[in-house]
Amino acid sequence: MTYSALCRATAAVAVAAVLLPACATRPANTAPATASSATAPANQFALDSTLRRIATLQDERRTSAxxxxxxxxxxxxxxxxxxxxxxxxxxxxxxxxxxxxQEDDAPRVRQLAAYALGQSADSTAETGLYQQLPHETDAATRHYVLEALGRCTSRAGLPSLTKLPPALATDTAALSGQAWGLYRAGLRGLTSEAAVARLVQLLAAPNTTSARLAAANALARTRGLNLAPYTAALTTAARHDRHYAVRAGAAQALAKAAADPSVPATLAALARRDPDYRVRLSALRAMSGPMFAPVKEAAWAALTDENAQVALTAAEFFLANAANEPGPTLLEKAQALPEWRVRATLLAAALRQPGAGREAIRGAVQERYTAATDAYEKSYLLKALGEDPAAFDFVREATFAPGHALVVGTYGMEALIAQRRLADFPAARQPDFALTLRQAVLGGDVAQLGLAAEAIRDPKLNLRRLLPNTDFLVAARAKLVLPRDLEAWQSLQQTIDFLRGAKPTPVPVARAASHPIPWDVVMALPAAPHAVVRTSKGNVVLRLLLNEAPGSVASFVQLVGEGFYDGKNFHRVVPNFVAQGGCPRGDGWGSTDYNLRSEFADLHYGEGAVGLASAGKDTESCQWFITHSPTPHLDGRYTIFAQVIEGMDVVSRLEIGDRIDKVELVK
Known part of the structure; x- marks a missing residue:
């Protein structure tokens, strides 16, 4: 996930909740041991040329071989x-x-066959998976089959997933697999009243941790649910479950039970009192505009929470939900906050309010921008000014000012587009905005031109009449270098197709031959390679998952050896989701001159999983992220190549702009 790809996923992150304590193969009955506690296997590729051959064929996408x-x-x-x-x-x-x-004698082979079938999302596998279930003798494999069904089943087949055969009614492996299957189906938009009722049953305390984790996450993430009839069960789980991730997921699910009058008080209590910051944060995210009055005081208190992620989420609550609040009051509260990102977000909320005082608020933000020395703080202040069309000229000047950090220009372009989307953007300034987008495209900065192109093809902005000619877009596209500038190329090409009324052009994904797995690097690594990420907040130790992701690990090791990551920043931190770094530009739009192929081993995103960012399958490069908590919606979509084994307390404190001083390999 590069910058814009991950940003587009941020809305979904608000309900990212629960899976397992660490990335690991998921056993059938309980949450697994963390990667740090597992015994590391030998470097299988150094010992076995056939495994190297299979991994190479995977990298080359050669199914027939x-x-x-x-x-x-x-x-x-x-x-x-x-x-x-x-x-x-x-x-x-x-x-x-x-x-x-159906026929293999080895349970592990059958499990991985089911996993691969689920990854293919092939609806034609549905019948075969259902047929295997009553005959399967291995408990863990039954789990895999049921979870795979969630990725493959049709709406007509959903009732069979919702109601297990009587023989499996007390099978804990099957119950866990059913919960995860219903979760996977829910992500695809497949649900029903019966499925929801079953998930609520699986959320109950007597069930295994794995089943409760899946049920909580499914209820939190499946769209369009009315959970008001299940408020009591969700409240019990949010208050009392022994696993923080279940409590967080249940708290998030309470957003869908907002019609129940007891929900605001429950969320306010959780935001104030839960011992785990991720639960407090989830409670804040579940709060909405209609419940603003009863939760307002709890949200005010959270602005000074000891955990900066919670404080930021509280500021985001006011930005999203405050209406007709006195802007000067928000300004006063913002000015007293010590964390710059929290302060800038509350300043944005102040600018969003109607009524008197907006000019003074704008002046205060612009004054802070001029005085700020940190590029990321300046960027967030421009983001705040995106709430005020009257700041258009100030933001435009800052965006194109010579010599600024690249991240400032990126956030500035986003702020200009945000201003244009506002209902009170002056009609007389729309031609100026169109010319600004043209300037951004012709300027050649990949972030600015990518964002500008995205805005040009937005039908809500109606820019076709002001920028009907595609010549300047074609000229900009010709200057890009693939695969390094893939995301900018995608944005330009989509806009060209849109303006021309043409069918979408396929994305030019780099083939394995352009950057094959460097087996000499892989075979030279120890059985359990470790890396230390030395940050401005402390050290984070990673265990590299060589056997599961040899191409990704080898690329990371080579970049570490070149000092590529030294002096870079964490350019993106989303509370209770990810801390992301490794971008050579510092804004998320940077890459190397090669792409990797995705490596989707049987691993799952738990707390402290380290994944490769991408702009789609097989487009990974140098950027990586660490998860704050389980994020199973990323499973099978983003390569996991490492696991944090020390320093999760450091990860939880990382903020945008924090420095990666050095990354070192250790034995």
Missing amino acids: LLPYLGHAEARYRQAAAEALASVQDKAATPRLLLLL
Whole structure:
């Protein structure tokens, strides 16, 4: 996820909640041990040329060459081939994977066959998965089958996933798998009253941690639910569950029960009192405009929470929900806050309020911008000014000022676009805005031109009449370098297609031949390579998952050896989601001159999982992120290549602009 791709995912992050304590293969009945507690295997690629061959075929996306390994006499090669096909995601492999699931003697092979079928999201696998379930003798495999069904099932098949066969009614593996299956189906928009009722049952305390985690996350993330009838069960889980992630997910789900008059008080109490900052944060995110009055005092108090992520979330609550609040009051409160990001967000909320005092607030923000020395603080102050069309000229001048940090220009462009989207943006300034977008495209900065192109094709902004000619967009596209500038290229091409009324152009994803796995690097690594990320807030120790993601780990190791990450910043921190760094530009739009192929091993995003950012499958490069808490909606979509084993307390304190002093490999 590069800058704009991850930003577009931020709305979904608000309900990112619960999975497991660390990235790991998920067992059937309980949450697994963290990666730090697991015994590290040997470097399998240094010992086995056949495994290197299978990984190479995965990297090259060669389905036909992988299929014969599914029938290999050695179970480890059948496992490797099935897991490789989970990354390739070619539906041509579905018949062979179904046969493997039904006939293989090794449970682990059957589990990975089910995992690969789920990754393919092939609806034609639905019948075979359901047929296997009553015959499956291994508990863990039943879990995998049910979760895969959630990725593959049709709406017609959902009732079968909602109601297990009587023989599985007390099978804890099946109950956990059912919960995760319903979660995966919910992400696809497949749900029903019966499914919701079943998830509420699975949320109850007697069920396993895994089942409760999945149920809480499903209820929090599935769209369009009315959970008011289940307020009592959600409240019990949010207040009393022993696992913080279940409490956080249940708190987030209470947003969908807002019609119940007891919900605001429950959320206010959680925001004030829960011992885990992630639960307090989730309670704040569940608060909405209609409940503003009863939760307002709790949100005020949260602005000074000891955890900066909670304080920022409280400021975001006021930005999103405060209406007709006195702007000068918000200004006064903002000026007293010590954290610059919290302060800037509350200043944005002050600017959003109607009535007297807006000019004074604007002046205070502009004064802070002029005085600020940190590029990220200046950027956030421009973001705040995005709430006020009267600041258009100030923001435009700052955006295109020579010599500024790249991140300032990126945030400035976003602020200009945000101003144009406001209802009170003056009609007389619309031509000026269009010319500003043209200036951004012709300027050649990949972030500014990518954002400008996105705005030009937004039908709500109606810019086709002011910028009907695509020549300047085509000229800018010709200057980009692929795959380094892929995201900017995508944005320009989509806009060109939009203005011309043409069909969308396929994305030019780099092939494996352009950057193959460097096996000499992989084979030289120890069995359990570790890296220390030395930051301005303290050290974070990573265990690199070499066997699961050899290409990604090798790239990271090579960049570390070059000192690539030294002196970079964490350019993006979303509370209770990710801290992201590694961008050479410092704004999320930077990359290397090569792409990697996605490596989707049987791993899951838990707390402290380290993933590679991308702009889509097979577009990974140098940026990486660390999760604050479980984020299962990323599973199978973003490569996991490492796990934090020390320093999660440091990760929880990281803020935008914090420095990566150095990354070092350690034995």
